Amino acid sequence: MYSEKVMDHFKNPRNVGEVKDYHGKGEMGSTRCGDTMVLTIKVGEGEVIEDVKFQTFGCAAAIASSSMMTEMVLGKTIQEALAMTNNHVAEALGGLPAPKMHCSNLAADALHKAIEDYLKRKEAAAS
Numbered sequence: 001m002y003s004e005k006v007m008d009h010f011k012n013p014r015n016v017g018e019v020k021d022y023h024g025k026g027e028m029g030s031t032r033c034g035d036t037m038v039l040t041i042k043v044g045e046g047e048v049i050e051d052v053k054f055q056t057f058g059c060a061a062a063i064a065s066s067s068m069m070t071e072m073v074l075g076k077t078i079q080e081a082l083a084m085t086n087n088h089v090a091e092a093l094g095g096l097p098a099p100k101m102h103c104s105n106l107a108a109d110a111l112h113k114a115i116e117d118y119l120k121r122k123e124a125a126a127s
Helices: 004-011 060-073 078-082 086-092 098-126
Strands: 024-029 036-044 048-057
Touching (some): 004 060, 048 078, 060 086
Antiparallel strands (some): 024 036
16 A cells, blocks of 8 residues: 555654754644644755754554654755645655645645745744
8 A cells, every 4th residue: 555665664664853042933633534734944044944853643654744744845045945845745755645744744845834934933033
């Protein structure tokens, strides 16, 4: 049912936890299945994501999507990360079964919320 990449990221998730002194935080949940995800990012010079971590309570696909997404955005600029979609995450995992595609949505949506939070904090600090 799941690709080898999905199972690898589920059994050996990368970037688990919370970034200390994070610059942005995104939280997403699905009432449909009960999966929840919290994502924190640290942004460095040139608006490059220099650290990203997640905490996910959910199924194998949700955990794998979270893990894969963190690997995909590490070292990317905020603008590059904003361009990431759920389809990018699912494709990087070698695909997800149709009933589990919402898990990749959670990962991309949590990332976008963390970036929105970062941008709001940055704007507030500049005021």
